[in-house]
Amino acid sequence: MYLWRKLVIVVTISTLVLGGFAVLGMSQEKPYKGIVLHMACMADQYANYLKVLGQKFEQVTGAKVNVDILGYTELYQKITQDYATHTKQYDLATTDIVWTGQFAKKGWTVDLKPLILRDYEQIGVPDILPVMWSEGSWNGKQIAFPLAGYANSLIYRKDLFNNLQEKAAFKAKYGYELRPPRTMKELADIATFFTRPKQGLYGLVANGARGPAVAQDWMEYMRAFGGQIIDSNGKVVVDSPQCLAALKFFVEIFDKWAPPGAIGYWWDDRETAYRTGRAVMEFSWSIARAGYENPSISRVVGKTGMAMTPSAPSVEPQFGFGGWGIAINADISPKRQAAAWAFIKWVTSPAIQREWMLHDGAPTRLSTLLDPELNAKMPWLHTMLKLFIDGNGNYRPRVPEYSRIQDILGLRINQAITHELTPEEALSKAAAEIKAIYGQ
Amino acid sequence: MSALACTVCIDLPKGWTVISSVRDYFNTGKHSLYLFIIPIVLYLIFFFLYPVIYEIYISFFDYSLGSPKTFIGLQNYVLMAHDVQFLHSLVTTVIFVVSAVGTELLFGLGIALLLNYESRLMNVIRTVILIPTVFTPLVAGLVWKALYNPDLGVISYYLRVLGIPIGRGLTVERSTALFSVILVDVWEWTPLIVIIILAGLKSLPREPYEAGVIDGASARQLFRYVTLPLLRPTIIVALLIRSMDALKIFDIIWAITGGGPGTSTTVANLRIFQVGVQQLRIGYASALSNVLLVMSVLVGVFFIHILYSKKYGGVR
Numbered sequence: 001m002y003l004w005r006k007l008v009i010v011v012t013i014s015t016l017v018l019g020g021f022a023v024l025g026m027s028q029e030k031p032y033k034g035i036v037l038h039m040a041c042m043a044d045q046y047a048n049y050l051k052v053l054g055q056k057f058e059q060v061t062g063a064k065v066n067v068d069i070l071g072y073t074e075l076y077q078k079i080t081q082d083y084a085t086h087t088k089q090y091d092l093a094t095t096d097i098v099w100t101g102q103f104a105k106k107g108w109t110v111d112l113k114p115l116i117l118r119d120y121e122q123i124g125v126p127d128i129l130p131v132m133w134s135e136g137s138w139n140g141k142q143i144a145f146p147l148a149g150y151a152n153s154l155i156y157r158k159d160l161f162n163n164l165q166e167k168a169a170f171k172a173k174y175g176y177e178l179r180p181p182r183t184m185k186e187l188a189d190i191a192t193f194f195t196r197p198k199q200g201l202y203g204l205v206a207n208g209a210r211g212p213a214v215a216q217d218w219m220e221y222m223r224a225f226g227g228q229i230i231d232s233n234g235k236v237v238v239d240s241p242q243c244l245a246a247l248k249f250f251v252e253i254f255d256k257w258a259p260p261g262a263i264g265y266w267w268d269d270r271e272t273a274y275r276t277g278r279a280v281m282e283f284s285w286s287i288a289r290a291g292y293e294n295p296s297i298s299r300v301v302g303k304t305g306m307a308m309t310p311s312a313p314s315v316e317p318q319f320g321f322g323g324w325g326i327a328i329n330a331d332i333s334p335k336r337q338a339a340a341w342a343f344i345k346w347v348t349s350p351a352i353q354r355e356w357m358l359h360d361g362a363p364t365r366l367s368t369l370l371d372p373e374l375n376a377k378m379p380w381l382h383t384m385l386k387l388f389i390d391g392n393g394n395y396r397p398r399v400p401e402y403s404r405i406q407d408i409l410g411l412r413i414n415q416a417i418t419h420e421l422t423p424e425e426a427l428s429k430a431a432a433e434i435k436a437i438y439g440q
Numbered sequence: 441m442s443a444l445a446c447t448v449c450i451d452l453p454k455g456w457t458v459i460s461s462v463r464d465y466f467n468t469g470k471h472s473l474y475l476f477i478i479p480i481v482l483y484l485i486f487f488f489l490y491p492v493i494y495e496i497y498i499s500f501f502d503y504s505l506g507s508p509k510t511f512i513g514l515q516n517y518v519l520m521a522h523d524v525q526f527l528h529s530l531v532t533t534v535i536f537v538v539s540a541v542g543t544e545l546l547f548g549l550g551i552a553l554l555l556n557y558e559s560r561l562m563n564v565i566r567t568v569i570l571i572p573t574v575f576t577p578l579v580a581g582l583v584w585k586a587l588y589n590p591d592l593g594v595i596s597y598y599l600r601v602l603g604i605p606i607g608r609g610l611t612v613e614r615s616t617a618l619f620s621v622i623l624v625d626v627w628e629w630t631p632l633i634v635i636i637i638l639a640g641l642k643s644l645p646r647e648p649y650e651a652g653v654i655d656g657a658s659a660r661q662l663f664r665y666v667t668l669p670l671l672r673p674t675i676i677v678a679l680l681i682r683s684m685d686a687l688k689i690f691d692i693i694w695a696i697t698g699g700g701p702g703t704s705t706t707v708a709n710l711r712i713f714q715v716g717v718q719q720l721r722i723g724y725a726s727a728l729s730n731v732l733l734v735m736s737v738l739v740g741v742f743f744i745h746i747l748y749s750k751k752y753g754g755v756r
Contacts, residue, residue, distance in 0.1 A: 077717055084506030084720060106506055208612070210700030254608075261590030263612040263701055273591070404719060411525075411703065418614050420702040 032339040033062030039092040040079050042324060043069045045287050046148055049359035053347055060346060063339040065092070072096075072212060072267075076403070083108035086331045091340050095144040095327040097135045097393055098402045104138035105400040109327035111141045115341055123345060124365075132364045134393030135325035144325025145344045148362030150285040151387035152220055152320030154187075155292070156180055157280045158305035160194065169193075180307035184224060184249060187281070187310045191257040194280040205279035206253050207270050208263035208417050215409035216396065217270075220283045222246040223395040226315035229405060229434070230397050236440055238409075239431035245312065247416055247423040254417045263417060275300060283309055285322060286384050287362050306380045308387060321391030323362060401437050408433045492733070495726045503723035516727035526728055528703050529711040530735075535618065536707055537686040540625040544682060545675065547626065548633025553663075555634065556641045566638070573631045581695025584624045585611070588696065611697050614704045621693050621705055625686065633678050640674030641667075673747060680743035687736050708732050 039054065041047045047069045054065030068090075070078060076099070082089045083106065095103060103109050116123060128146055136144030160166055161178055170178035174189050181187040191203030206221075207213035222229075227242035237243070254263055259273050271288050273279040275298040291297055292304040311317050326347070328340045346352060353361065353368050358377070363369050369385045397405065408430050416426035465471050499516055503509040520526055551569070555562055572580070587595045590609025599606050607613040610620045648666045657665070690709040693699065699706035699714070709732065716725025 073718070080720060081505065081717075108506075208701075210698055210702070259591050260608040261596075261612060263608055264590065264697070278591070407714065407719060414700055415702040418612075418701040418704075420614060420704075 030060075030062030032342060035063040035336065035339045037063060037065045037091040037336065037340055037343065038089065039065050039067045039326075040075055040082075040090045040094065041067045041069050042075050042094045042096070043071050044148070044324070045291060045360040046356065046362050049356055049361060050347070052359070053352065053356065054343075057343055057346060061339070061342055063343065065343055080108075083329065083331070088329060088331050091329055091332050091336050092343065093327055093329070094147060094324040095136065096324060097322050098396050098398055098406070100134075100136055100138050100143060100325075100398040101400040101402060103327065104141055104143045108330055109143045110330050110337060110341075111143060112136070112145055112328070112341070112344075113140070113142045116142060116145070119345060123348075124350065127350065127365045127367050128348075129364065129366055129369075129388050131321050131388050131391040131393055132323075134321065134398070135323055136327065138398070144327035145348060146323075146364040147326040147344075147348060148287065148324045149321070149364045149388060150287050150323035150362060151384045151391060152283060152285055152309060152322065153383065153387055154180060154307045154309045155274060155282050155284045155289075156305045156307065157194075157277075157300065157303055159300075159303040160280060161305065180305065181310040183310050184312045188249070188252070191253070191281060195257045200278055202259045202273070202279050203257040204253050204281045205258045205262055205265070205270050205273045206250065206282065207265045207267060208254055208258075208414065209266050209269075210414040211410040212406055213266045213410075214414045214417070215406045217283070218247065218250050218409065218413045219396050220309070220320055221250050223318065223320055223392070224309055224311045224315070225249070226312060228395070229409075230399065234438070236431055236435045236438060238434060239427040242312075242315075244423055244427055247413065247427060250413070251417050251419075251423060263414075283320075286380075286387070287323075287360075289380055289384075290360055290378065306383050308383075317390070318392040318395070319387045319390050320395060321388065321393040322396070404437055405434055495729060495733075498723055499727035499730055501723040503721075505720040505722050509723070512723075516724050519724065520727055520731070525703060525706070526708070526711050529706045529708045530731070532618065532703070532705065533687060533689075533707040533709075533732075533735075536622060536625075536689060537683055540622045540629075540689075541679060541682045541686050543622070543626045544630045544633050545679060547630045548637055548678070549675070551630070551634045552637035552641060555638055566635075569631045569634060571631075572628045575628060577628065577691040578695050580624060580628050581692040584620075584627075584692075585696045588620060612701055614701050617697055617701055617704045621696055624692050624696065625689065628692070629682060629685075633682065636678040636681075637671065637674055640671050644670050676743055676747045680740060680747075683739050683743070684736050687732065687739065708735075 037054075039050075041050055047067070051067040051069065054067045058064040075094070076096075079090060079093045079095075081087075083103075093109075095109070116125065129149065132146035132149050133142070135146045135149070136142050161180065167178045170190075170193055173193065176186075178190065178193075181190050187204065193203065194201060195203040207217040219229075222243055225242045225246035227238075227240055227246050229236065229238045229243075231237045259278050261269070262273070265273070267285075270279075270282060271284065271291065274282050274284070275292060277299045286306075289304075289306060293301050295301050308317065308319060326344055328337055328344070332340070347356075348364060350365055350367050353363060353365055354371060354374065355361075357363060357368060357371075357374055363381075363384070366385075368374065369381050369388070371381075375381050396402070399405070412421065412426040412430040412433075415421040416423050421429070498509075500511060500513055501509040502512045502515070555566055555569075575583075587593050588609065588611045590596050590606075590612055593609075596606060596609055599610075606616065610616045644667070648670065649662060652662050652666050688709055689707055690713065693705050693707060693710060694713075697705045699710045708728070712725050712728045712732065715721050715728060
C-alpha cells in the first residue's frame with residue numbers, strides 16, 4: 001500500500017513537471033501567439049488557398065494571417081495609400097513584379113536581403129529558380145520575396161490542332177503543317193484559319209480593356225516582336241519599328257480574330273473566353289493553366305496545350321516572366337515584421353508550396369516543378385520549367401515610374417485598338433508622354 | 441421671442457461665473473438664436489469649409505502622396521490648361537449631364553403625368569417605379585455591365601437577334617459607349633424626377649384648372665399654360681438636384697466602361713480619380729477637383745437664380 005501511494009505521488013509529480021515543460025515548450029514553438037497579421041492579396045486563382053494557409057499558420061506559430069482578396073487595381077490603390085500615409089492597415093501584401101522599382105525607391109517595404117542571407121539554409125535559397133528573384137530585386141535590395149512565379153505561354157486548343165480534318169484543311173490552305181505557331185506569321189495564319197464567327201469560334205484573344213489589362217497584354221506582343229519601352233541606356237523607345245509592328249499586330253487581333261467583346265476584356269474575361277471554348281489561342285499566365293482542367297469552370301477539359309510563345313523572325317525567343325512577390329510593410333513594428341517574415345518563410349517552404357500547388361498555387365521552387373506526384377497531376381509543369389529557365393522578368397520595365405507608364409499605355413493602346421488613333425499616332429503620343437516623365 | 445429664449449435656458453452650478461455669463465448671454469433674447477445655428481456652423485466648418493480650403497491650398501503644391509510638398513504657385517492650373525485628357529473629360533461631362541438630365545426630365549415629366557391620378561394600381565406602380573433609385577450606383581453599374589456584355593449579355597443578344605447593328609458591343613464601341621452609360625443613369629434616376637414632379641403635381645391648386653375649363657381651354661392648353669408654369673419651381677429644383685449630382689458621376693461609368701473605350705466615357709471625376717487615387721498626384725488632382733467644384737457651384741447658382749428671378753417668372 002505504501003509503495004502504491006509512493007508510485008501515485010511520483011507519477012503525479014512527474015506528470016505535472018513534464019506537462020509544465022510541454023506547455024513551456026509549446027509556448028516556445030508558438031512565439032507569435034496572439035499576433036494577427038493582415039495581408040492584402042491579389043484576387044488570382046491562388047488567393048483562396050492562401051487564405052486557408054493564413055489560418056493554418058496559427059497552428060504552427062500562434063500568429064494568424066487574415067487575407068483580404070482584392071482586384072488588381074484595388075490592391076495597388078489600397079497598399080500604395082496605406083504605405084504612403086503610414087496607416088499600417090496591412091502587414092503583408094502580394095506585390096506585382098512590375099511594382100518593384102516604385103516600392104524600392106519609396107522604401108515602402110522591408111529590404112529582405114539581410115534576412116534571406118541570415119536564413120539562407122533554412123529557406124533553401126538555391127532551390128528557388130533564379131528568375132524568381134526578379135520579383136522584388138532592385139538595386140541590391142530585395143523588397144519582396146518570390147511567392148508565385150508565372151510563365152507567359154501560348155495556350156491553344158490541342159484537340160483542334162490534332163484534328164486530322166483540321167490539319168489537312170490547314171495544310172491545303174497554307175502549305176505547312178498545323179502545329180503550335182513558332183512565328184508571329186504562323187500565329188496570324190492559325191488565328192485566321194480558326195476564326196469562324198458563325199460557329200462562335202475565334203482564333204486568338206487578348207485583353208482590350210483600357211488600363212493595365214490592355215497595357216500588359218500588349219507588352220507580351222511587344223516582347224515577341226523584340227520591342228522595348230526603355231532601352232538599356234534608359235532611352236524611351238516605345239515608338240520603335242518593333243513596337244509599331246507589335247501594335248499593328250495587336251490591333252489586328254481585335255479587328256479580325258478576337259470575340260466581339262474583347263475590346264472590353266480584363267484577364268478574367270479573356271480566360272472565360274478560352275475556357276468556354278470560344279477562343280482557340282491566347283497568350284496567358286501559367287496560373288490559369290490548372291483552371292482549364294476544372295470541369296466546374298471549363299468546357300475545354302483535357303483539350304488544352306501549352307507551348308512557348310511565338311516570336312518575330314530575327315528575335316531571339318525570350319519568355320515572359322511575371323508573378324507575385326510577398327512584401328512586408330516597412331512601417332509595422334519589429335515584432336510584427338518578425339511574425340510576417342516567419343509567415344513568408346513558412347508559406348514559401350517546399351512542403352507548403354507543394355500543398356498550395358494542389359489548390360491552384362504557383363511555384364517558385366525547382367523541387368516543386370520536378371515533384372513526380374505534381375507532374376503526374378499537372379503534366380504542363382515541365383513546359384513551365386523550360387519557360388522559367390529562359391524567362392525574362394524585365395521586359396515590362398520594373399522602374400519606379402512603371403505605374404505612370406502603364407497608365408499612358410493603357411490609354412494609348414486602347415485608343416489604337418478602338419481606332420481612335422492610328423498605331424503610329426498612339427505610340428508617338430505614348431513616347432512623348434513617357435519621355436516627359438524622364439525629361440527626355 | 442421670449443418663449444423661444446426660454447427653451448434654451450441653461451441651469452449651471454453657482455460659482456461658474458464664466459459659464460454663468462455665457463448662460464446669461466444666451467438667455468437674453470436674440471442671442472439665444474446662435475445656439476441653434478452653432479451645430480450646423482461647426483458641421484460646415486469641419487466637414488465642408490476645411491476640406492475645401494485645404495483642397496485649394498494643396499492645389500498650389502507639387503504633392504504626391506508619400507513625398508514632400510513643394511510650393512509651385514499656379515503651375516498645376518497652367519498644366520491643367522494644357523491637359524488634353526482633362527479638357528476632353530470636361531466636354532464629356534457636359535455632354536453626359538445635358539443628355540442624361542434632359543432625358544430624365546422628359547421621361548420624368550411624362551411618367552409623372554401618367555401616374556397623376558388615384559387608384560390602387562397607381563399606388564403599386566409609384567412604389568415599384570422607385571426600385572432603380574434604391575440601387576447603389578456601383579451595383580447598378582455592375583448589373584448593367586453584365587446585361588451589356590458583348591458576348592454573353594442579354595441586351596447584346598436581343599439587339600443582334602433583332603438585327604440592330606451594335607458593332608463589337610454597345611459598351612466597347614466609341615460611338616455607343618457614352619450613350620450606354622447615359623441610359624443606365626436615366627434608368628436609375630428618372631424615378632427620382634418622377635417622384636419630385638408628382639409631389640409638385642399633387643400640390644397644385646385646383647382653381648386655375650377650373651377657371652381654364654370654364655374659359656374653354658383644351659387639355660393641351662391647360663398643360664401648356666397652367667400645369668407647366670405652376671410646376672416650374674418644382675422642375676427647376678429637380679434639375680438643380682440632378683445636374684449637380686450628374687456632374688459628379690463616377691460609379692456607374694467606373695463599373696461599366698472604366699472610362700473607355702479610349703477616352704469616350706472618361707468624365708471629369710474619373711480623370712481626377714486616375715490622377716489622384718491611381719497616380720497619387722494629390723496636388724494636381726486637387727487643382728482638377730477645384731474646376732469641378734466651380735462648375736457645380738455655377739450650375740447651382742444658375743438654377744437658383746432662375747428659380748428666384750422675376751425676369752424668368754420666378755418666385756421672388
